[in-house]
Amino acid sequence: MSAGxxxxxxxxxxxxxxxxxxxxxxxxxxxxxxxxxxxxxVYQIGWRLGGKARSGRNLRAHARNEALGHxxxxxxxxxxxxxxxxxxxxxxxxxxxxxATFKEAFKPxxxxxxxxxxxxxxxxxxxxxxxxxxxxxxxxxxxPSVWHFAQTLxxxxxxxxxxxxxxxxTWSAIVPRWPDASRSLWPxxxxxxxxxxxxxxxxxxxxxxDYDDLLRRAAAAVHGEDAPKTSRQRRAWAQPLTHCGExxxxxLVGLGARQTHPQFTTMVDLxxxxxxxxxxxxxxxxxxxxxxDQDLRAWLRRHGASEEALASxxxxxxxxxxxxxxxxxxxxxxxxxxxxxxxxxxxxLAFSGALYYIPAAGLxxxxxxxxxxxxxxxxxxxxxxxxxxxxxxxxxQPAVSAAVVGRQIELAPGVEEYExxxxxxxxxxxxxxxxxSQIVLxxxxxxxxxxFEANESPEVEExxxxxxxxxxxxxxxxxxPALAGAARELAxxxxxxxxxLEHTHSIAAMGAQLWLSPTWAQLLGGPAQAGAGGIVxxxxxxxxxxxxxxxxxGWPREHWPGAIASLSGPRPDRSADGSREPVxxxxxxxxxxxxxxxxxxxxxxxxxxxxxxLLLDPQGRAAEHRLAAQHCWxxxxxxxxQIVTLPGDPRHRLAAGDSGFRNLWLAGDWVGGGxxxxxxxxxxxxxxxxxxxxxxxxxxxxxERDCIDSD
Ligand SMILES: Cc1cc2nc3c(=O)[nH]c(=O)nc-3n(C[C@H](O)[C@H](O)[C@H](O)COP(=O)(O)OP(=O)(O)OC[C@H]3O[C@@H](n4cnc5c(N)ncnc54)[C@H](O)[C@@H]3O)c2cc1C
Numbered sequence: 001m002s003a004g005x006x007x008x009x010x011x012x013x014x015x016x017x018x019x020x021x022x023x024x025x026x027x028x029x030x031x032x033x034x035x036x037x038x039x040x041x042v043y044q045i046g047w048r049l050g051g052k053a054r055s056g057r058n059l060r061a062h063a064r065n066e067a068l069g070h071x072x073x074x075x076x077x078x079x080x081x082x083x084x085x086x087x088x089x090x091x092x093x094x095x096x097x098x099x100a101t102f103k104e105a106f107k108p109x110x111x112x113x114x115x116x117x118x119x120x121x122x123x124x125x126x127x128x129x130x131x132x133x134x135x136x137x138x139x140x141x142x143x144p145s146v147w148h149f150a151q152t153l154x155x156x157x158x159x160x161x162x163x164x165x166x167x168x169x170t171w172s173a174i175v176p177r178w179p180d181a182s183r184s185l186w187p188x189x190x191x192x193x194x195x196x197x198x199x200x201x202x203x204x205x206x207x208x209x210d211y212d213d214l215l216r217r218a219a220a221a222v223h224g225e226d227a228p229k230t231s232r233q234r235r236a237w238a239q240p241l242t243h244c245g246e247x248x249x250x251x252l253v254g255l256g257a258r259q260t261h262p263q264f265t266t267m268v269d270l271x272x273x274x275x276x277x278x279x280x281x282x283x284x285x286x287x288x289x290x291x292x293d294q295d296l297r298a299w300l301r302r303h304g305a306s307e308e309a310l311a312s313x314x315x316x317x318x319x320x321x322x323x324x325x326x327x328x329x330x331x332x333x334x335x336x337x338x339x340x341x342x343x344x345x346x347x348x349l350a351f352s353g354a355l356y357y358i359p360a361a362g363l364x365x366x367x368x369x370x371x372x373x374x375x376x377x378x379x380x381x382x383x384x385x386x387x388x389x390x391x392x393x394x395x396x397q398p399a400v401s402a403a404v405v406g407r408q409i410e411l412a413p414g415v416e417e418y419e420x421x422x423x424x425x426x427x428x429x430x431x432x433x434x435x436x437s438q439i440v441l442x443x444x445x446x447x448x449x450x451x452f453e454a455n456e457s458p459e460v461e462e463x464x465x466x467x468x469x470x471x472x473x474x475x476x477x478x479x480x481p482a483l484a485g486a487a488r489e490l491a492x493x494x495x496x497x498x499x500x501l502e503h504t505h506s507i508a509a510m511g512a513q514l515w516l517s518p519t520w521a522q523l524l525g526g527p528a529q530a531g532a533g534g535i536v537x538x539x540x541x542x543x544x545x546x547x548x549x550x551x552x553x554g555w556p557r558e559h560w561p562g563a564i565a566s567l568s569g570p571r572p573d574r575s576a577d578g579s580r581e582p583v584x585x586x587x588x589x590x591x592x593x594x595x596x597x598x599x600x601x602x603x604x605x606x607x608x609x610x611x612x613x614l615l616l617d618p619q620g621r622a623a624e625h626r627l628a629a630q631h632c633w634x635x636x637x638x639x640x641x642q643i644v645t646l647p648g649d650p651r652h653r654l655a656a657g658d659s660g661f662r663n664l665w666l667a668g669d670w671v672g673g674g675x676x677x678x679x680x681x682x683x684x685x686x687x688x689x690x691x692x693x694x695x696x697x698x699x700x701x702x703x704e705r706d707c708i709d710s711d
Contacts (some may be wrong), residue, residue: 003688005275007235008039009035009036009037009038009039010037010038010039010102010443010472010473010641011038011039011470011473012028012038012039012040012041012471012473012474012475012694013041013042013043013403013465013470013471013473013474013475014040014041014042014043014474014475014477014479015043015121015474015475015476015477016040016043016044016045016051016388016476016477016478016479016639016668017044017049017382017477018049018050018051018052018053018477018479018668018683019050019051019053019080019623019669019683019684019687020051020477020667020668020669020671020683020684020687021106021476021612021667021668021678021684021690022041022049022368022371022477022687022696023079023083023374023667023683023686023687023688023691024475024477024667024687024688024690024691025040025042025375025475025687026083026086026087026371026374026375026379026687026690026698027687027688027691027692028040028510028691028694028695029375029379029499030086030246031377031695031697035182035468035559036381037671038695039381040380040381041078041380041381041383041471042380042381042382042383043383043386043387043388044382044383044386044560045383045385045386045408045452045455045639046348046385046387046408046428046434046436046452046453046457047385047420047431047434047452047453048368048384048386048430048431049364049368049372049420049430049446049709050364050367050368050422050430051477051639051640051662052065052068052635052639052640052642053068053095053368053680054364054365054368054387054430055065055067055068055073055361055362055363055364055365055432055666056364056430056431056432056433057364057365057422057424057429057430057431057432057434057553058432058433058636059422059431059432059630061553061629062425062428062553062555062556062618063553063554063557063687064364064515064553064554064555065287065361065364065365065429065549065552065553066362066365066432066631066633066639067362067363067513067566068357068509068511068533068633068635069464069509069511069542069566069568070513070542070544070546070566070568071359071363071680072345072356072357072358072488072531072544073106073137073357073358073359073530073681074346074351074355074357074678074679074681075108075137075347075351075352075353075354075356075357075686075705076127076137076140076143076325076346076350076351076352077137077679077680077681078103078137078138078140078352078354078681078702079138079684079688079701079702079703080138080325080680080681080682080684080704081106081137081138081352081357082138082139082702083137083371083684084102084105084138084141084367085102085136085138086102086368087370087371087374088102089102089164090374091370091373095277097426097470098425098426098427098552099361099365099366099552101428101579102617103663104646105359105361106357106358106359106360107357107358107359107360107531107548108354108356108357109343109354109356109357109358109530109531109532110125110129110130110131110132110134110355110457110529111127111128111129111410111529111530111531112127112128112355112356112530112532112533113125113126113128113529113530113532113533113535114126114313114314114317114533114534114535114599115125115313115428115534115535116313116535116537116597117535117536117537117538117541117592117593117594117596118390118537118634119595119700121441123448124316125313125533126313127529127530128273128314128346129355130351130355131174132353132355133351133352133353133354135353135463135552136352136353137352137353137357137418138352139352139488140700140702141350141352141702142702142707143346143350143656143687143706143707144349144350144707145284145701145706145707145709146278146283146284146287146288146706146707146708146709147234147278147284147708147709149239149278149286149345149349149350150238150274150275150278150296150424151222151234151696152349153237153272153275153345153349154205154242154245154271154272154275155219155222155271155273156271156475157243157249157268157271157275158215158219158241158244159219159270159659160264160267160317161174161245161248161252161268162174162223162262162669163251163264164249164257164260164261164268164584165252165255165257165260165261166260166263167255168209168251168252168255169411170212170249170426171211171212171215172211172212172476172565173246173679174234174248174251174252175210175211176252177210177248177252177254178247178248178251178256179247182243183247183612185206185243185371186240186244187206189239189240190240191312192236192614193235193236193239193240193241193516194600196232196233196236196461197233198221198226198228198233198236198237199221199226200217200218200221200226200228200237201214201217201240201316202622203670206448207701209348212278212707215244215530216464217515218237218240218241218506221237222237226566228476230327231285231709233277234284234455234709235587238275238279239279242272242275242276242279242690243266245272245275246272246276246304248268249265249268249272250266251506252265252267252502253306258308261335263314263711266308266309266312266314267314267672268305268307268419269305269308270305270309270312270314271307271314272302272304272305273301273304273305274303274341274345275299275311276303277291277299277300277302277303278305280303283338283706284708284709285708285709285710286300286708287338287705287708288337288338288339288341289338289341289650289706289708290338291336291337291338291341291677292336292337292338292339292645292647292648292649292650292651292676293336293635293648293651294336294370294647295333295334295335295337295634295645295647296318296319296335296336296337296340296425296558297310297333297335298337298342299316299337300315302603303533306408306484307639312665313411315535316333316536316537316541317534317536317541317661318340318344318558319333319335319340320534320536320542320569321534321542321641322340322343322644322645322677322678322679323509323569323570324334324340324644324645324646324701325507325570325644326646327507327572327573328507328508328513328540328571328572328573329570329572329573330361330364330461330537330539330570330572332354333393333645334647335458335642335644335645335646336645336646336647336648336649336676337645337647337649338423338650339645339675339676339677340645340676340677342675342706343675343677343679344501345354346585346703348595353556356532358531358532358545358546358548360549360552361427361548361549361552362389362429362549364429364430365424365427365428365429365430365552367662368430369421369427369429369430372382372420372421372427373421374499376379377580382420384418384420385405385407385408385418385434385452386406386407386408387402387407387408387455387457387459388404388405388462388478388486389404389405389406389462389485389486389490390404390486390488390705391403391404391474391486391487391490392404392489392518393489393493393661397542397662398494398556398660398662398705399467399660399661399662399663399664400467400474400490400512400661400663400664401466401467402464402466402467402496403464403470403471404462404463404464404465404466405462405463405464405465406459406460406461406462406463406667407441407460407461407463408452408457408459408460409438409440409452409457409460410418410439410441410460411438411439411440412437412438412440412442413437413440414431415438415638418435418438419435419438424553424607425552426555427552429480431696433448434452436448436520443592450637452639453637453639454636454637455482455485455638455639467663470673471665473663473664473665473666473694474663474664474665475665475666475667475690476659476664476665476667476668477505477667477668478639478668479504479641479643479668479670480500480501480504480506480639480643480669480670481504481506481638481641481643482638482639484501487501490660490661490699494660494661496652496654496660497654499652499661500653501678502652502656503648503649503652504636504643504647504649504652504653504670505644505646505649506568506640506641506642506643507570507571507573507642508571508635508640508641508642509568509569509570509571509572509632509633509634509635509640509641509642510540510568510569510570510571510586510626510632510634510635511540511566511567511581511583511633511634512540512562512566512568512583512586512587512590512621512631512632512633513546513564513565513566513567513630513631513632513633514565514566514618514628514630515550515568515615515616515629516559516561516562516563516564516585516614516615517562517614517615517616518562518563518564518601518614519547519562519563520545520547520562520563520565520599521598522562522563522601523563523598523600523601523602523614524599524600524601525536525593525600525601528545530545530662531543531544531545531682532544533597534565535594535597536593537633538569538587538590538593538597539569539589540567540569540587540590540591541569542566542567542569543565543566543567543568543570543598544565544566545564545565546564546565546566547561547562547563547564547565549564550562550564559618561616565598566583567590570642571583571634572633582632583632583633583634584627584628587605587629587630587632588624588627591612591624592609592610592612592624594607595608595610595611596608602614607627612624612626613626615627615629615630617629618710624669625636633709642678643669643670643678643679645677646679649676650672650676652672653670653671653672653673654666654671654672655671655672655673655689656671656673656686656689656692656693657689657690657692657693658673658689663695665690665693666686666689666690667683667686667687667689668686669682669683669685669686670686671689671690672688673689674686674701685701685703688701689704691700
């Protein structure tokens with residue numbers, strides 16, 4: 001911790017107002033007596049907070065909410081939900097006010113629907129539903145240990161196997177189908193377990209085997225007094241079961257299980273490979289990060305997953321969810337195995353409340369507007385239209401001596417401070433464009449043509465902030481893809497910064513937000529259970545039902561949207577000739593090619609063609625021209641590129657409190673030492689780590705480390 005001058009609070013300059021840095025500011029301003037300790041100013045490029053998760057109301061299109069894609073928060077995002085719940089608890093909106101409570105703001109969902117864009121694929125879409133728990137995410141529930149994940153998967157696989165084939169529904173029917181050599185090895189594994197003090201297999205008689213009783217007892221043995229206690233015992237307990245799972249699965253696949261239960265067979269296949277990998281690579285003692293140099297799919301293959309499981313919709317969708325591709329190319333999926341596996345296991349096996357939550361409107365109004373107001377009321381200063389241009393290292397010591405900032409606008413006469421929020425139906429929201437009336441020359445088309453969120457945007461003045469005068473410490477919340485210029489001198493000084501900038505990979509994203517006249521249930525021809533999912537192997541593989549947002553938008557009755565959908569995906573890097581297909585064309589092709597993939601009732605009667613009339617267009621355009629009334633977007637600025645964690649990347653990340661410069665702290669989903677995966681929870685976790693490092697206070701961060709068994 002750097003020591004600020006003793007006579008005044010430490011001045012913190014926070015660059016960037018995304019989820020990472022705002023979480024840091026929120027945590028610091030939760031500390032008792034924080035105002036005596038810190039004087040905090042947030043410098044934000046452009047007119048709004050939220051970064052990649054921002055959203056804004058388009059005042060020229062019925063105040064509809066427009067965002068860079070949709071944001072789904074999974075039930076395991078304990079730190080992110082704790083933040084959101086604290087914001088709602090403190091904001092105390094009046095009952096009946098829009099989005100008055102946390103429960104109104106985040107809608108729980110238990111079902112995921114994963115399909116493919118392949119018209120020849122006759123297999124039904126994957127419907128995954130997981131039972132809801134009583135708790136709410138954000139309560140700080142302890143994360144299961146890595147061993148616990150392995151044990152849960154193994155027991156689940158053993159439980160499922162007798163249900164994979166109707167003619168082989170008991171272990172007594174399945175085990176005799178194994179090859180003789182595998183069956184004769186099994187008792188030896190059990191004896192070895194007994195030698196390690198594992199009592200689960202005691203009493204098994206290979207001459208008169210009762211396999212069903214054996215497996216019942218082996219499963220029950222993980223609870224109670226006979227539970228394996230040491231690492232050796234856990235392995236000794238697991239080995240006969242993984243052996244059993246592996247040979248049973250292989251036999252049942254040979255007997256046609258993949259045809260009768262393709263999805264369960266795949267899940268069991270992946271579960272067993274994961275268990276084998278965890279045990280073989282000692283992740284229960286080392287944590288998931290130990291395999292971050294490998295790609296997840298390659299790691300699963302190494303541990304015995306079949307090619308069918310590796311190509312399965314569920315695994316393809318996992319990569320698609322995190323847009324984990326090299327250069328945005330869906331043909332080149334790649335992901336650090338530990339980071340993605342940790343997130344997947346927490347997602348499905350360690351969520352609180354529901355599997356996932358969808359913000360009831362844009363995250364701008366659901367989270368960032370109330371958070372901004374709360375922080376401002378607490379006494380945090382905000383400087384909108386201030387972009388960081390350059391961080392200058394001190395020539396004599398490892399510290400930042402100055403920060404060069406570009407002020408982007410001149411405030412109109414009489415405007416003391418830019419007021420960024422508007423109200424739509426009583427709800428504080430961010431506009432999708434600056435509020436030009438507060439800006440000098442704001443009605444000038446030249447000013448209105450400027451993208452104030454771009455680093456290349458012009459400025460009216462360069463301001464130099466000096467260490468010891470204007471700031472004592474910096475919290476840097478700007479992601480590396482946007483730091484090439486600003487952190488240039490840091491990289492020249494410190495090779496770790498050079499490596500960080502070089503090895504933080506990112507991809508552009510694109511998508512289409514569609515407003516449709518029918519309700520989602522009408523489009524489906526049945527009740528709408530799933531709120532999100534994937535249509536894998538298409539250009540826009542993620543979808544979310546955002547229909548709840550309509551109630552907070554300003555549509556007149558005659559143009560009321562029954563449904564709002566968001567489709568999104570990676571935007572491949574430019575082709576060699578520099579050309580790129582416009583997103584609107586991609587959305588048009590998507591709707592033409594996969595008319596039934598998402599909504600069975602969205603095609604013209606008797607034809608396999610999307611019914612364009614379903615798209616809402618107040619101007620009444622014809623056919624595909626109605627796409628002009630939708631929001632087709634692509635990330636334009638370096639800062640908006642999704643960070644991806646390719647194999648090996650985590651090695652080059654810097655921790656929040658280890659920037660190498662004693663007054664520089666890092667906050668964002670690109671920071672190391674947490675999840676190492678870009679998502680809301682990763683950003684919040686890094687923000688909390690930055691707050692802990694800056695303050696030296698023992699700020700609690702849930703799930704920060706993998707829970708491991710050290711013996
Ligand atoms: C299309 C898309 C969909 C996503 N969907 C999900 C999802 O469903 N669930 C999920 O958990 N995560 C999702 N994510 C990831 C999630 O949005 C991010 O992990 C998170 O928002 C990152 O927050 P951050 O604070 O690290 O960075 P950012 O949000 O990038 O914040 C950086 C901040 O710095 C500001 N800034 C940039 N340059 C400057 C400058 N020069 N000067 C001053 N300020 C500057 C930016 O404007 C921004 O406010 C998605 C990301 C994308 C791109």
